[in-house]
Amino acid sequence: MKISVKSSIMILLFSSCILSCTQTDKKQEEIAMADTISRHMGSETTDSTQKIPIFKNVVFDKAKGIPISLKLKDVIKETIDSVETVDFNGDQELDYIIRTELDANGLGFEYWISSRYKILKKNKGFSDGFHYRWFINLDDDPEPEIYDALGDEEGAEYTIQDQNLLSGNDTVLLYINPVIIEDNIKYWGYPWDISTVKARKNRHAVQLYCSLNHEITREEGWEIDAKHQSQVPVIFFDGHHTQNFHPKNVKNMQWLTLNEIIDKTKR
Ligand SMILES: [Ca+2]
Ligand SMILES: [Ca+2]
Numbered sequence: 466m467k468i469s470v471k472s473s474i475m476i477l478l479f480s481s482c483i484l485s486c487t488q489t490d491k492k493q494e495e496i497a498m499a500d501t502i503s504r505h506m507g508s509e510t511t512d513s514t515q516k517i518p519i520f521k522n523v524v525f526d527k528a529k530g531i532p533i534s535l536k537l538k539d540v541i542k543e544t545i546d547s548v549e550t551v552d553f554n555g556d557q558e559l560d561y562i563i564r565t566e567l568d569a570n571g572l573g574f575e576y577w578i579s580s581r582y583k584i585l586k587k588n589k590g591f592s593d594g595f596h597y598r599w600f601i602n603l604d605d606d607p608e609p610e611i612y613d614a615l616g617d618e619e620g621a622e623y624t625i626q627d628q629n630l631l632s633g634n635d636t637v638l639l640y641i642n643p644v645i646i647e648d649n650i651k652y653w654g655y656p657w658d659i660s661t662v663k664a665r666k667n668r669h670a671v672q673l674y675c676s677l678n679h680e681i682t683r684e685e686g687w688e689i690d691a692k693h694q695s696q697v698p699v700i701f702f703d704g705h706h707t708q709n710f711h712p713k714n715v716k717n718m719q720w721l722t723l724n725e726i727i728d729k730t731k732r
């Protein structure tokens with residue numbers, strides 16, 4: 466499962482660019498498709514089968530690169546390297562994630578700024594390895610949770626994180642093993658291969674397609690800080706595999722809410 470990061474970083478940067486351009490279209494398509502399906506199902510089930518739950522696909526939201534505006538230059542005093550926009554606080558208004566230029570030591574900062582130009586988070590910037598992030602609301606609080614894939618040549622951490630926009634600190638809710646299902650075949654879910662998580666929603670809750678029954682072991686010598694978990698569950702994703710790495714014996718696939726998965730995998 467080791468990743469040759471040096472050779473793949475450039476490809477990553479390039480492909481994440483393409484990804485962010487195609488993401489919105491794809492998302493719209495998926496929402497439209499889900500709408501059609503639920504309308505269709507709705508019309509068939511109005512009278513006799515009210516009890517059948519109607520699920521709608523839920524997809525990731527991803528930050529998109531935009532030009533640096535004068536207003537943002539006014540808010541951030543350091544030199545801005547890049548700006549991305551996404552609704553990270555769940556109020557339906559696009560917010561900003563800004564990266565500053567790296568200093569001589571390869572250090573920079575990342576600012577999370579609301580649509581009303583309030584700084585809600587400040588993180589230290591990373592200068593090597595990879596860091597991917599997607600947004601999806603998985604619980605009762607309005608702000609989306611974050612699926613975060615962070616790694617380097619030693620290994621990677623795949624986590625679902627909760628945002629606290631008052632303190633500006635994100636906390637890890639769950640360490641996961643990402644697995645892509647493509648044409649009924651399972652592949653390791655490298656972050657550059659996934660398009661969205663397999664998630665669905667009825668009126669009450671979002672469920673994730675997952676497995677708590679597998680024999681996946683991670684990179685030798687790579688320890689993740691998952692002491693509060695009895696196991697690292699598999700979460701399934703849509704995507705297109707670029708490497709033929711198949712996870713071991715992933716069985717008993719089921720739909721569970723994030724809180725149910727946390728409950729069933731806690732130590
Ligand atoms: Ca917002
Ligand atoms: Ca939430």
Ligand SMILES: [Ca+2]
Nearest residue numbers: 604606627628
């Ligand atoms: Ca939350």
